Amino acid sequence: xxxxxxxxxxxxxxxxxxxxxxxxxxxxxxxxxxxxxxEVHGMSQRGGSVVTYVRYGETVAEPIVEEGQAxxxxxxxxxxxxxxxxxxxxxxxxxxxxxRIDPMxxxxxxxEYPEQILENLEKQVKVYSVNATExxxxxxxxxxxxLVVLGLAAKHMDFSKEQxxxxxxxxxxxxxxxxNKAAFDAGYCS
Numbered sequence: 001x002x003x004x005x006x007x008x009x010x011x012x013x014x015x016x017x018x019x020x021x022x023x024x025x026x027x028x029x030x031x032x033x034x035x036x037x038x039e040v041h042g043m044s045q046r047g048g049s050v051v052t053y054v055r056y057g058e059t060v061a062e063p064i065v066e067e068g069q070a071x072x073x074x075x076x077x078x079x080x081x082x083x084x085x086x087x088x089x090x091x092x093x094x095x096x097x098x099x100r101i102d103p104m105x106x107x108x109x110x111x112e113y114p115e116q117i118l119e120n121l122e123k124q125v126k127v128y129s130v131n132a133t134e135x136x137x138x139x140x141x142x143x144x145x146x147l148v149v150l151g152l153a154a155k156h157m158d159f160s161k162e163q164x165x166x167x168x169x170x171x172x173x174x175x176x177x178x179x180n181k182a183a184f185d186a187g188y189c190s
Contacts, residue, residue, distance in 0.1 A: 004057030006065040010084045011076030012101050013050050016146030019171065020074065021052035023150065026167040027159050028056035038063035048103075049080060074153050076132070076146055077101050078117040085121055094125050095153040097132040097145060128152055135186040144176075144183035151187025161188065 007024060011017045021037050028035045033056040040051040053065045070088050075081035075096040088094060096118055105111035121127050132148035147168070154164050165181055172180045 004055055004060050005072075006070050007054045007072045007074065008065050008070045008084060008087055009052045009054065009074045009076075010080040011050055011146070012080065012103075013048055015050070015076040016143070017050045017052050017076065020146050020150055021054050023164075023167050023171050024054045025056070026171055027163055028054070030163060030167060031159065033057055034060045036060045036063035049083065051084065072153060072156070074149055076149060079103065079113065081121060081127075082114065082117045085125060088125050092125060093156060094121060094127045095149060095156070096121075096127060096129045097149045098129045099131060099133045099145070128156070130187055130190045132183075132187060135190070136183055139179055139182050139186065141176075141179050141183075144179055147180045147183035148187040148190075151184040152190055153187075154184070155188055164188075 009017045009020050018039055021039065025035045025037045035056045038053045053063050055063055055065065065087060067087050068089060071092050073084055073088055073094050075094065077097060077099055081094055081096040085094060098118060100113065102113055106113045118127055118129050130148060130152050132145040133142060135148045136142045136145040164184060168180050168184060169177050
């Protein structure tokens with residue numbers, strides 16, 4: 001790997017951005033990289049935007065990802081993908097959950113939810129998407145949609161599936177290991 005990899009994880013409160021950043025940081029550390037993680041909490045209790053940064057490499061000076069510097073953005077919701085897409089490098093990749101969560105301005109009628117978000121982003125950047133929420137529901141637990149999206153992202157990273165499994169097993173609550181691994185597989189195999 002050349003240089004530092006910069007990954008942003010964006011979503012709405014309660015979607016698992018913090019857990020996902022711990023898994024990503026864990027796999028990078030297991031592979032001997034210096035890792036910096038920064039968690040930027042929004043109004044997570046009220047469905048607000050939540051952003052985490054994971055940077056790893058031989059030596060990482062700071063955890064923050066600047067605009068135009070993200071190698072990968074993992075987005076757990078379409079509008080969040082749009083909101084942070086300007087952080088991607090020119091050759092960066094957007095991994096997105098094709099799912100809509102209306103923010104408060106849309107719910108109260110003060111704003112419109114944009115149409116064709118992922119289709120419009122595909123005209124500007126490389127986008128891989130999955131309806132992770134529906135995949136997670138098929139597994140009987142809609143809360144593991146973050147692992148579906150992470151599975152899709154993992155296909156485009158330099159770590160083996162077994163390494164991902166190991167970190168998932170050591171990071172998620174013990175009683176949820178099987179469903180989280182199944183969710184990861186759903187994204188990985190999509």
